[in-house]
Amino acid sequence: MRGVSGSLWLLVSSLAFAKLPALSPLPLPANTVEVGQAVKKGWVVYEVKPGDTLAGIAARYGVDPRHIMWSSNLQGDRLQVGQRLLIPLVAVEDRSPRVPPGVEVYRVRPGDTLQGVASRYGVSVLELVSANPSLESLDRLVAGSVLYIPRKAKGLVVSLPEGQTLVDLAARFGLSPVAVARANGIQDPAELRPGDLVLLPGIQAKTTYERLLAKQEEERRARLEAERRRQEELRRLAEERRRQQALAQQRTRQVQQAQTQRPQVRRVSYQEGAMRWPLSGFRITTYFGERGVFQRFHTGIDLAAAYGTPIVAAKAGQVEVAGWSSVGYGFHVVLDHGGGVETLYAHMSRIAVRAGQWVEAGQVIGYVGSTGWSTGPHLHFEVRVGGVVRNPLAYLP
Template sequence: MGVLLAGAMVNLPLAPPFLSGLTQEVLVERPPQKGWVLYRVQPGDTLASIANRYGVDLRAILWSSGLSSDRLQVGQEIKIPLTAYEERPPRIPPGVVIHKVRPGETLALLADRYGVSLLDLVSANPGLESLDRLMEGSPLYVPKGQKGLLVELAKGQTLVDLAARFGLSPLEVVRANGVKDPLAIKPGDLVLLPGIQAKTTYQRLLAKQEEERRARLEALRRQEEERRLAQARLRREAQMRAQARPPQVQKPVVRRVSYQEGGMRWPLSGFRITTYFGQRGAFQRFHTGVDLAAPYGTPVYAARGGQVEVAGWSGLGYGLHVILDHGGGVETLYAHLSRIAVRPGAWVEAGEVIGYVGSTGWATGPHLHFEVRVEGSPRNPLAYLP
């Protein structure tokens, strides 16, 4: 049995002289896993703190050093027995169970399942980073008995020190952890501090949860706004392509279409036609609709039931205008309005007011520019009107 002074010293027997030139292997037995450390007492030392520091039983130091009491004097030399022992897993207080987190589980779901509060779970797991995002397979401590703060005993710390730090009596902590001897708790063991709650950590996690919720809502709002803008851009591009497409040559004879084939009603009452569909002159643009002159503010009606596709300002000369989608590739356009009475996405019936006559956009006086489009191509509106 050896003595360790200021570190470990292992004494091995020297090989006999007659073996010095041989090359065979020599088996040396493992040194005994037992010995002493000679320790000189420092100011502030207690027998309990020294025993906890070296991980030995206080009574073993008393016996090895021949002491009759735990009173120590500064400079006194004592023997601390060191005995090898098998490592044991960290101790968990009675009433605390370990739950392995499964995919999709949240703290609220587990609190409801085990019948404990969110604050109780946070207090038993003060290292949590989120209430909603738990790492799959990670251990979660659930206090099914005594509730309190669950902490790991640090190296060089005793259960008595820990109790004093939180204003608890050592006896109360010993009972909550199901031990008789405070020295039975080793560094790395989990200690339950009864009645102590991690309220600050809980409030921080709640604030983080709300922040994450708002971030998700903002991301959804941005996605919806981008989708809406993309749809509007596609509609504008389709409209520009339709207007840039060469108009079809119309026969001088207008073919009347029955209502079943797409017939419509006049969008105004009390008007006169000032410009017809077709070519207006050698140097003038092809007129893609009919112009119906009427007093400023005259109600404009839907020529046929459908859904409002566009209701707003046009940069292509239409000014305030409305486009209705009647299905089957048929659309109607009402331009130069003074005011719009419908919103995009709304459904309207034939004869419902959708706006009022004006002169916005490229217009020299109050009138309604009315168009009929089939698959994006302008058609003569008179073929669809009674």
């Protein structure tokens, strides 16, 4: 074998299995047996051909060269043409990964916790983590997943990597091959396949356990921080709700007070220049002259309506202004109806006309919005005569 002399391999093999039940290589068959004929399930006899190497034969059959040396009682990796080798076929049949004796396979149930399973089976959480080093959390177990419970020998349970043997694992963790073989009930190294579970007695996954403990503490702190933020947000929302309620109560008092002090409205006839309502489906929220949120004297009336409701011209006229206002009206339109009469439409979400355009009464000039100094979607409607604001209700039917 390359890198390891035959005598050294025999010494390791004899040490590894000295205290286990003896297992001698199967006797080579008589000359009448055809080369390639199976001698025993999982074994085959192969006759060396010109150009063959031990590594090539092992690769052809998917086995470790050392297994062929052990089973064929070879002293080295030099082969003779015509020489017969006993090859263990470790992949003869499909089977589930091997689980060491003394390790119980447990299927996680809903509600299970790592601490609860450990207490139920009389093992520590560290021992349970060592038998399941791929665990991602100490708190969460997925129902239906598998846990390996060490019932006899305790230690680290690992999956045998591709291209490694029991002896390799023992050397990697500084263990005796004999102790590892005994803990796993192994008599023949060829029994193990990549993916089989191997118990390494006495080895604990302290690093994994400490990592999971740190993750558990990190998650606990994250939960506390999330709860703190949630409570802070609830307090903020409660404060905002109290503020809004106070504003609503103040507004109600102002409306009630204004209604009792509302000036007498003089109705004018259509012939005298009456206008039409600029909206349909609305309610008056603030009357002319009332104290508003942003001003002491309300210069028009506020008509609350759904966002995007069409706004129409109250009377035919020419568009004098169509754009943004820097004094709180937001997007607004001013119509000149002649004779010094103007109407203003404020807080639009969108304008549908342009300056200089002539519009007829009832023509759409924009849409209800909440731009500028506004607390919600509505239309602020003003009537001006000679530059002086008048009560719009005096001009509406």
